[in-house]
Amino acid sequence: MQEKDLDERLLSHLSANISSDLPLRKWLHAWLLDPHIEGNHHKSVDKWIGLLIVANLFALIFEHVPAIYEPYEAFFHYFDIVSVAIFSIEYLLRLYLAPEDEEFKKKRFARTSYVTSPFAIIDLLSILPFFLQAFIAIDLRFLRLLRLLRILKLFRVLIPAIKEFIAVNRGRTFRQKVHAVVFPSEYGGELHAMFDTFIVIWVIISVLAVILESVHSIHYLLNLEFLILDAVAVSIFTVEYCLRLYCCVEEPGYQKAISGRLRLAKSPSAIIDLLAIAPFFLEVFLHHLFDLRFMRVFRLLRLLKLTRYTGATKSLSQVIVREWPVMAASAFIMLLLVVMTASLGYLFEHEAQPDKFENIPQSIYWAVITLASVGYGDISPVTPAGRAMTIVLALIGIGIFAIPAALLSAAFADQLKSDRDALVNAIYEMLADGSIDDEEAAFIKAESKRLHLSDTDLQRLIQKAKRERELMDDVSVLPLHKIAANPYHALEHYKYLLGQVRQLNLLSNQEALNQAMTKPDQLTESEKQLWRLINRQETPPT
Secondary structure (H helix, E strand, O other): OHHHHHHHHHHHHHOOOOOOOOOHHHHHHHHHOOOOOOOOOHHHHHHHHHHHHHHHHHHHHHOOOHHHHOOOHHHHHHHHHHHHHHHHHHHHHHHHHHHHOOOOOOOOOHHHHHHOOHHHHHHHHHHHHHHHHHHOOOOOHHHHHHHHHHHHHHHHHHHHHHHHHHHHOOOOOHHHHHHHHHOOOOOOHHHHHHHHHHHHHHHHHHHHHHHHHOOHHHHHHOHHHHHHHHHHHHHHHHHHHHHHHHHHHHOOOOOOOOHHHHHHHOOHHHHHHHHHHHHHHHHHHHOOOOOOHHHHHHHHHHHHHHHHHOOHHHHHHHHHHHHHHHHHHHHHHHHHHHHHHHHHHHHHHOOOOOOOOOOHHHHHHHHHHHHOOOOOOOOOOOOHHHHHHHHHHHHHHHHHOHHHHHHHHHHHHHHHHHHHHHHHHHHHHHHHHOOOOHHHHHHHHHHHHHOOOOHHHHHHHHHHHHHHHHHHHOHHHOOHHHHHHOHHHHHHHHHHHHHHHHHHHHHOOHHHHHHHHHOOOOOOHHHHHHHHHHHHHHOOOO
């Protein structure tokens, strides 16, 4: 029964434990809108509604660019219909579930109170222009500007996060509050997650803008929009960079005012942040001295900012550091083979093709292409010796150049397995006290997300940790060296063995056993004395 209770408590932290016997309205509210139930769909609903709001904002902007809007007018129309349908369903759902909402259920007319609330008014105004245009035969195009109110729907998520942040950080300094927003900590809450999401969205938007800007036809149409977008993105990333430098002294390892900030500025993530904004400022302030337009391509480095928000790069870096000696040896063999191949190619082909095999450095390009089995065909041997050598080297290159990829693949899989084993060990230690608290559950969720574990995988790891914990509780099945490593386990095992000896003494035929003990080479004298002592203690008095 205790194990079953532990399972229920653990599952309640990792997934929603909502009874299917609830009335429909309570059940829907618990699954979709209740922010106090862990593991339900409340956060997913808010996330997808928020993304749809942002998409609507960009659609409204592009509608004012005739070159984009006119060819795809039908697409914009259908996108608006789908958006209004989703927002209408959300509005009606919240209206239906208002009697279950904590803000309105204590009021006499819960749905009336919801309809007159600020968020409900915003929700209604964001869809009202569509329905007015559909049912009223007058020109209401000016009302389409009310669609901008859809961006205000984001405050439904933002305001509760701000209230939670204020409550958690009450009494802390301004710099500590900034640190809680920018850096991960126990004080950040949902507001820190929103800040990270905001930065990630702007990284993706700015990188897409850089890519689309390289298309001449798109750049011609949206030149001004691209300039404004880049200025806004740089402003956001600059503020983020300055905030990180300002509050990094609250982070462990960066406490000193000057040296701590310099240490952060020299860190790889901070260098990436600086390179993400440097091209803009260099071009603005030095364009009259140098032609720095080529630096615009370096704006793509903003994509590296996403490495801060994923554990994949951390795992890959750990793999490279761990396997570096083997990879270095493999790289040396590859380099040696490339140089030898280029030298032989120059030797065999220089006289026949002096323009293509002019020298050994130029032949290195052909050697790499051949050994890597790419074979562009722009440079190829024409002599019999050169072609024969190419066949041999191409076959050798399949194996030699595949070594680093195989090493990285195997090492990456080993690292993920190691990380998952570490998570199992952590869960194993958490189960020692028989319960999983909120902090431990949050750690398990974060690690499972970093390791890209599904709910099924996570449950499998939890069961594995439980089996190991149960195995540890049953000391008798552990190897003797593991029992001896823990004095408490050794004591328990001694008591277990002593109990077995006592049972053997009580259940055996004493007379036959004593006769067997008198035979030579059966027991030592000390073993006989120990047996007699146990026998004397267990024999009931007459």
